[in-house]
Amino acid sequence: MSFDASSARGDLILTRITKEYGDFKAVDDLSLTIPKGSFFALLGPSGCGKTTTLRMIAGLEEPTVGSIHLGQTDITTTKPYQRPINTVFQNYALFPHLTIFENIAFGLRRRGIKDVDAEVNKVLNLVELPHLAGRKPTQLSGGQQQRIALARAIVNRPALLLLDEPLGALDLKLRRQMQIELKWIQKEVGLTFVHVTHDQEEAMTMADTIAVMNEGKIEQMGSPADLYDDPETAFVANFLGQSNLIKGTISGNDGDSLIADVFGQKISLPKNRSHAVDNSIYVGIRPEKFRISLLNTPVNGNVLSGGRIEDVSYIGVSTQYQVEMPWGQELIVFEQNDDGVAPFNKGDAVNISWAPVFTFALRGDEDVTAGSEVNPEDLDEE
Amino acid sequence: MGKIRTPYLLLLPGFGFLFVFFILPILNLAQTSTQTPVGGGDTGQYEQTFRFQNYIDAFVENKEQFGRSFVYALIATLLALAISYPLAYAIAFKSGKYKNFFLVLVVAPFFTSFLLRTVAWKQILGEEGFVVPTLRNIGIISDSTTLTSTAFAVVMGMTYNFLPFMTLPLFASIDRIDPRTLEASGDLYANGFTTFRKVTLPLSMPGVVAGTLLTFIPAAGDYVNAAILGSPNTKMIGNVIESRYFKIVDYPTAAALSFTLMAAILILVTVYIRKAGTEELV
16 A cells, blocks of 8 residues: 555545455445544444454455545555554553563554654553553453553554454453543543443443444444433344334324324323334333332323233342233333332333323334343444 | 372383483493594494594584584474464364364374374375476476485475474464463454554474474484485484494494583573573564
């Protein structure tokens, strides 16, 4: 390559990327723009193509079809070492034969940077491990290795920093702490971070924008709040948190609202949260948006009556109920334990109510189990 | 008490074996090396006179063969390394599910006798083989040049015979390298060559050291290749020891040469390992 891609800066633009391995399409006609300076998460279950996408951005794989641009520069076929992009690998991939100092200095030395010592020490201070400079990677704990892997990448001030499940090997407590630190470091150094994860909580904690991937395609992209409050597909509704999806039919119009018939009971929902294509819909409500009331208590908003408490689990901050509805479906309800009122009991006859604004609607032909049978914690991305 | 003794008891058969088949012969050899012929005695009759001059005489008389042994062994080791490294690398990283199959192929020559395989090389390099006529036809060697009974044939035979000893430790070392560290190197602005120099090679050094030692040490003492593929002009120290011992029945000289060879290898290996332990070799 005669042109120099190493100084390319700007938004990362993937245009109609497809990656095939034999007959298998790991990534399928994917287009995506990641704005400069953002913290972007690719979220999805194992095998959804997110790691393949990351590897194509890094240059470790070449797309079968499509192009990758960094700002104005086409980097589709550029070698990894020619890209101003660095990766924090899933298992850290530190060089076992080099000291921590030399691990971090590796990229600087390859680029012929003069003041290696100052740069390395600065980044060692940033990750708060300056005292480990002389050690070898095997002498470090998992959390420390993770920070060194991060330091080794950001010391190069890349246009783009890729993080491949960087916290997967850490225990829960350390993971939460590192999430906050990563977010802080990203603000501090002002780099574009692209983070691949199967942990929806991790993605929501850190990212400005999340792209939810499924079977090589992007299901939906948006801020964590957008994705959670207004999922467009059953996959997103189930993969990000939990959702109650109830079969219904649109039966009318009321200004900015739609009226839907749910097993003979009328509810309303905001028009702009309906992603249905015809009258057949799934009405979606998040479990914590529901309120439970005894039959004779007056309630406002949408009401579904005729429920019976099937199961009660006390979880501390909240109580989780399973409520069986007259049509046989069990709805999940989270109630905050903040009012000093004793929880409802198994067998109580109750109504369920919620504010109409929290309702979303999905196409009636969706697979309501999509994204729900995958338990992200059990899966290991290879 | 019993618990403490058990490991030592388990070591006993090994120690016993080494004592009978290694320590005693070495002591015997050391004794022989300073003996002189019995005055007026038969061929092969020697008495202990502690004549250390035996060592100097033996060395001075055979320094050419000593030099040749080390030069041949060095060339064969370097050739084996040059052939084995790409081979081991390919088996470790590129062979996928055929990894074990290729490893079996590397070891397969061991299923036939060492001697037989060396004799086979004599035929391959002989006038009737396909190598010599082919090389003559394309003009690489002249019509009067032969390949058998040359230093070339000896070094080739040694390279071939010791190749698995180089390939296997190299493979073991390279196979342990996490391919993601190589990706990380590329990600951190190192091109293919720099990645090899700064990551792959240093990480495979244990294999390089083990492989070169396992090749060089037996190669330096080898006499089969020189005997079968060489000529009187390519005699190595192993051939001298063999003929002194079995043909001339000059036990003291053979023993002195054996000890000198052992000491020389020991010194070379010590220096080499010291250097390899640091990063001077990389």
